[in-house]
Amino acid sequence: MDPIIKVNELxxxxxxxxxxxxxxxxxxxxEVVSFIGRSGSGKSTLLRCxxxxxEPTGGEIFIDGVDIHExxxxxxxxxxxxxxxxxxFNLFPHMTAIENIMLAPVCVRKISRQEAxxxxxxxxxxxxxxxxxxxxxxxxxxxxxxRVAIARALAMQPQIMFFDEPTSALDPEMVGEVLDxxxxxxxxxxxxxxxxxxxxxxxxxxDRVLFLExxxxxxxxxxxxxxxxPQHQIxxxxxxxxx
Amino acid sequence: xTAQTSTDALHRFSRxxxxxxxxxxxxxxxLSSFACILIYAFLLPxxxxxxxxxxxxxxxxxLAILLGWxxxxxxxxxxxxxxxxxxxxxxxxxLGLLFYRFSGADWARLVHFFFNFPIMQGSWHVLFRGLRxxxxxxxxxFFSCVFVGLVIAVIRSFNHRSINLLITIYVDVFRSIPxxxxxxxxFFAFPFLGIFLNSYLTTFTALTLSYGAYTAETFRAGMETVxxxxxxxxxxxxxxxxxxxxxxxxxxxxxxxxxxxxxxxIAMMKDTAIASIVATPELLKSARxxxxxxxxxxxxxxxxxxxxxxxxxxxxxxxHMETRLQKSGPHY
Amino acid sequence: MFNDYTKSRTFDDLRESAGRIxxxxxxxxxVSSCIxxxxxxxxLFSMPGDGFLIRGVLTLFVALLIAWSLVVITDEMRSESLxxxxxxxxxVLLIFLFLRFNVTNSDEIVELFFNIEVIKKAWPYLVLGFxxxxxxxFWAALLSTVIGLTLAVFRSFNNKVLNFFIIAYVDFFRAxxxxxxxxxxxxxLPFLNIRLSAFASGVLGLGxxxxxxxxxxxxxxxxxxxxxxxxxxxxLGMTPWQTIQKVALPQAFKSVIPPLVGxxxxxAKDTAxxxxxxxxxxxxxxxxxxxxxxxxxxxxxVTVMYLILFVPLTRLCGYIEVKMKKTERKVxx
Numbered sequence: 001m002d003p004i005i006k007v008n009e010l011x012x013x014x015x016x017x018x019x020x021x022x023x024x025x026x027x028x029x030x031e032v033v034s035f036i037g038r039s040g041s042g043k044s045t046l047l048r049c050x051x052x053x054x055e056p057t058g059g060e061i062f063i064d065g066v067d068i069h070e071x072x073x074x075x076x077x078x079x080x081x082x083x084x085x086x087x088x089f090n091l092f093p094h095m096t097a098i099e100n101i102m103l104a105p106v107c108v109r110k111i112s113r114q115e116a117x118x119x120x121x122x123x124x125x126x127x128x129x130x131x132x133x134x135x136x137x138x139x140x141x142x143x144x145x146x147r148v149a150i151a152r153a154l155a156m157q158p159q160i161m162f163f164d165e166p167t168s169a170l171d172p173e174m175v176g177e178v179l180d181x182x183x184x185x186x187x188x189x190x191x192x193x194x195x196x197x198x199x200x201x202x203x204x205x206x207d208r209v210l211f212l213e214x215x216x217x218x219x220x221x222x223x224x225x226x227x228x229x230p231q232h233q234i235x236x237x238x239x240x241x242x243x
Numbered sequence: 244x245t246a247q248t249s250t251d252a253l254h255r256f257s258r259x260x261x262x263x264x265x266x267x268x269x270x271x272x273x274l275s276s277f278a279c280i281l282i283y284a285f286l287l288p289x290x291x292x293x294x295x296x297x298x299x300x301x302x303x304x305x306l307a308i309l310l311g312w313x314x315x316x317x318x319x320x321x322x323x324x325x326x327x328x329x330x331x332x333x334x335x336x337x338l339g340l341l342f343y344r345f346s347g348a349d350w351a352r353l354v355h356f357f358f359n360f361p362i363m364q365g366s367w368h369v370l371f372r373g374l375r376x377x378x379x380x381x382x383x384x385f386f387s388c389v390f391v392g393l394v395i396a397v398i399r400s401f402n403h404r405s406i407n408l409l410i411t412i413y414v415d416v417f418r419s420i421p422x423x424x425x426x427x428x429x430f431f432a433f434p435f436l437g438i439f440l441n442s443y444l445t446t447f448t449a450l451t452l453s454y455g456a457y458t459a460e461t462f463r464a465g466m467e468t469v470x471x472x473x474x475x476x477x478x479x480x481x482x483x484x485x486x487x488x489x490x491x492x493x494x495x496x497x498x499x500x501x502x503x504x505x506x507x508x509i510a511m512m513k514d515t516a517i518a519s520i521v522a523t524p525e526l527l528k529s530a531r532x533x534x535x536x537x538x539x540x541x542x543x544x545x546x547x548x549x550x551x552x553x554x555x556x557x558x559x560x561x562x563h564m565e566t567r568l569q570k571s572g573p574h575y
Numbered sequence: 576m577f578n579d580y581t582k583s584r585t586f587d588d589l590r591e592s593a594g595r596i597x598x599x600x601x602x603x604x605x606v607s608s609c610i611x612x613x614x615x616x617x618x619l620f621s622m623p624g625d626g627f628l629i630r631g632v633l634t635l636f637v638a639l640l641i642a643w644s645l646v647v648i649t650d651e652m653r654s655e656s657l658x659x660x661x662x663x664x665x666x667v668l669l670i671f672l673f674l675r676f677n678v679t680n681s682d683e684i685v686e687l688f689f690n691i692e693v694i695k696k697a698w699p700y701l702v703l704g705f706x707x708x709x710x711x712x713f714w715a716a717l718l719s720t721v722i723g724l725t726l727a728v729f730r731s732f733n734n735k736v737l738n739f740f741i742i743a744y745v746d747f748f749r750a751x752x753x754x755x756x757x758x759x760x761x762x763x764l765p766f767l768n769i770r771l772s773a774f775a776s777g778v779l780g781l782g783x784x785x786x787x788x789x790x791x792x793x794x795x796x797x798x799x800x801x802x803x804x805x806x807x808x809x810x811l812g813m814t815p816w817q818t819i820q821k822v823a824l825p826q827a828f829k830s831v832i833p834p835l836v837g838x839x840x841x842x843a844k845d846t847a848x849x850x851x852x853x854x855x856x857x858x859x860x861x862x863x864x865x866x867x868x869x870x871x872x873x874x875x876x877v878t879v880m881y882l883i884l885f886v887p888l889t890r891l892c893g894y895i896e897v898k899m900k901k902t903e904r905k906v907x908x
Contacts, residue, residue, distance in 0.1 A: 051479055053478065053479060063586070064586040066586050066589045071654075073589055074589070074652065076478075076482065076483045077481065077588065078589070079478065079479050079480065079481045080585065081585055081586070082479070083479075083480075084476070084479040084480075086475070088472050090470075090472040090473050090475065091473075091476075092473055092476075092491055093473075093495070094494055094495050103480075103482075103490060104477075104480035104481060108481040108482060108486075152476075153480070156481060162479075317732040317734055317737075318732060324735075327732075327734050328734065328735060332736055334737075350767070352766060352768075353767060356763075356766040357766070357767075394645070397649060398645075398648055401648075401651065403658060404655070405655065405659040406648065406655075406662065409662065415886050416886070418889055419881065419882055419885035419886045419889050420878065420881055420882065420885070421844040421845070421847040421848075421881065423754075423848055423850070423851075423858065424847050424858055424877070424881055427858065428875075428878055431865065431871070431874065432688075432871040432874050432875060435687050436684065436687075483651065485649075485651070509750075513751075513752035513753070516754050516755055517752075517848065519754070520851055527754065527758070531758070540759070540762055543755075543758060543759055543762060544759070544763070546755065547756075550751055550752060550755060551747065551751060554750035554751070557750075558746055558749050558750050559746070
């Protein structure tokens with residue numbers, strides 16, 4: 001099977017700072033891949049390069065076999081297939097929860113508002129927030145906001161989901177509800193790329209873990225391999241601090 | 244510590260550190276100094292009786308004492324509100340009296356020249372015609388400058404460096420040139436190029452170009468308040484640049500931008516008065532023509548009254564909108 | 576529901592580089608309309624130079640050119656280099672059209688607008704105008720600061736009577752156009768036997784108007800110092816004067832300086848309005864010299880002078896605002 005995401009020698013520099021130094025990965029369908037590493041190692045940047053929120057300075061990215069840097073490629077269509085969940089939720093404050101979820105399917109997939117609303121309510125149900133459909137984001141707790149953000153991303157029926165430190169901004173008691181939703185998605189076969197510090201969750205849910213250090217992949221393997229038998233000292237030091 | 248003892252302690256404290264202020268504020272001192280001020284006011288010499296130096300010395304000394312005395316009382320938190328209001332009235336009354344007596348103005352002629360009713364009656368219909376021109380010009384210029392500002396803001400949102408440079412040049416140039424200079428150049432210098440703009444077109448173009456620059460900056464500031472995280476979320480959902488602007492950025496920028504835009508419109512209406520320099524038959528020009536025809540400044544006063552009548556409510560409206568916006572709470 | 580997605584045809588679409596984009600944005604439309612516009616331009620160039628018809632046709636062409644350029648510029652799929660090329664070609668085309676259809680000869684333009692001889696003749700007069708502008712700006716700023724500070728201080732007494740009059744003053748001078756005010760002072764006051772020189776009238780008008788804005792700025796500055804800090808410093812035993820000096824003033828300073836500088840710059844720009852009451856400031860010098868020499872070079876020179884003066888000043892204002900914001904240490908205390 002062709003990998004759904006293929007990254008070749010990706011480089012990204014911000015002015016003088018060389019953040020990504022030649023990353024190459026392949027992700028298969030329904031695979032849950034997790035990126036761990038120290039802050040500044042380039043994990044978020046990698047994710048953001050793949051859906052071109054940042055423009056890479058070198059390398060190639062193929063999604064479902066399509067080189068997303070070809071000039072004729074409409075990046076909006078690519079992004080419609082990749083759902084992204086952010087650390088700071090980024091809900092739209094001037095819209096209710098259900099409107100947040102309905103916006104993209106109506107505008108991008110061009111489905112009717114009725115159908116979008118039904119889809120949205122089903123998703124809210126699934127994440128456990130059906131009663132909050134008409135609330136504005138400022139009235140929701142952090143965990144609730146993040147769940148709405150996940151539902152918003154899922155409303156587009158993407159083939160891949162990206163998670164950029166989804167629980168880092170949450171109070172500890174709300175982390176669980178978000179991780180439960182993510183675990184549910186993983187069990188149903190969604191392709192997921194996760195940047196996170198929640199090692200417990202990663203150990204349970206991830207198929208593959210990559211340890212990034214200074215813009216390169218230092219180690220790669222199953223959660224068991226990385227957490228129990230880390231090869232490099234840096235990995236051991238990092239794991240020692242977070243586990 | 245009970246209230247009583249704490250006040251005592253405070254009094255002891257203030258007596259120890261700022262004795263003179265405490266003593267000055269005692270009611271007896273205030274009243275006696277009030278009497279002194281009254282007497283001094285009566286005794287102030289006229290310009291004609293003494294030399295200029297003595298006159299000005301007395302005048303400024305009196306002013307200083309009056310202001311100092313009222314400030315001391317007004318900043319005294321122990322005095323009642325009632326007393327302070329009386330003091331304020333007294334201060335303003337004294338200032339008015341001074342101005343009346345010593346400014347050398349011939350006040351008897353005030354009504355005759357400035358509020359001359361027969362001349363007023365004849366002026367209103369001419370002035371209202373001018374007002375109509377003013378309002379129409381302002382409205383047209385306002386809409387076109389908002390259009391220009393919006394187009395520039397949208398182009399800017401694409402973040403292309405070279406195009407942004409051109410836009411920055413335009414905005415800098417037209418925010419720096421005073422509107423009157425622009426109007427004069429368009430009206431008096433352009434004919435040498437073979438471009439003859441009549442006075443209406445000159446005013447319209449000058450106002451649009453100038454305020455278009457200000458409006459573009461306003462829109463940019465408004466759009467910047469929308470956090471980049473939301474824009475990223477919208478783009479990562481697959482919304483195109485246009486759709487993001489349409490659904491996310493601009494709806495949230497509008498409530499922020501409206502008070503400033505209204506302020507711009509007020510400024511623009513005021514600047515239409517400048518158009519009188521380039522022979523536009525708007526309100527001020529009509530007033531000046533009447534002034535020349537009737538050699539009385541009453542038409543000018545009437546024009547000022549009309550300006551105030553139109554603009555004061557708008558100024559209050561902008562104030563109100565700004566306070567309401569601040570109250571509406573934080574956006575995140 | 577999560578695995579309810581079907582493998583959409585999006586990526587197949589992308590592979591075939593298909594997709595629905597609005598007709599206006601499609602390349603074939605843009606190219607064909609570009610060719611039409613160029614043909615239109617060629618026809619325009621060969622048409623006779625006069626007449627009413629030509630003006631209408633010309634305006635239509637300019638409007639179409641601008642619309643076409645906007646469509647290209649606001650297309651997010653096109654590269655930056657294409658857009659900048661479009662802008663430049665459009666500008667060049669407009670300049671060529673202008674030169675072609677202009678009544679004046681192109682080398683006459685230099686002689687008319689950048690005539691060194693005329694400027695040399697007008698130079699002393701222009702320098703006088705420049706000095707007057709600077710003097711006007713300085714004295715008006717001084718007057719407005721005195722008025723504004725006084726009003727703000729009296730406003731802080733929270734006395735209802737004083738507040739009423741101060742608010743009336745501020746609203747009045749924010750509502751009345753400066754030029755109307757100047758004319759009232761210059762043409763109206765002599766009727767009351769108050770004879771002020773033109774320069775004094777200008778300073779008075781500008782100062783009164785600017786004073787209203789300055790008082791609002793100082794008032795905002797006073798309010799920006801939180802009451803809690805004043806109470807705390809008094810509770811520590813500091814005298815009112817010490818509190819003002821060490822606690823209130825430094826903080827008010829930070830919030831007052833940027834808008835104040837902006838106000839002074841705006842006031843300096845308003846000195847150009849004084850040309851309407853026969854003060855020989857920069858603009859008046861330029862227009863007078865233009866009528867004298869029947870050549871617009873002095874006026875153009877004056878415009879350039881305004882640009883040289885105010886573009887850096889406006890940028891400076893923006894810079895000060897940013898710097899003050901950066902050094903603002905907002906701690907939730």
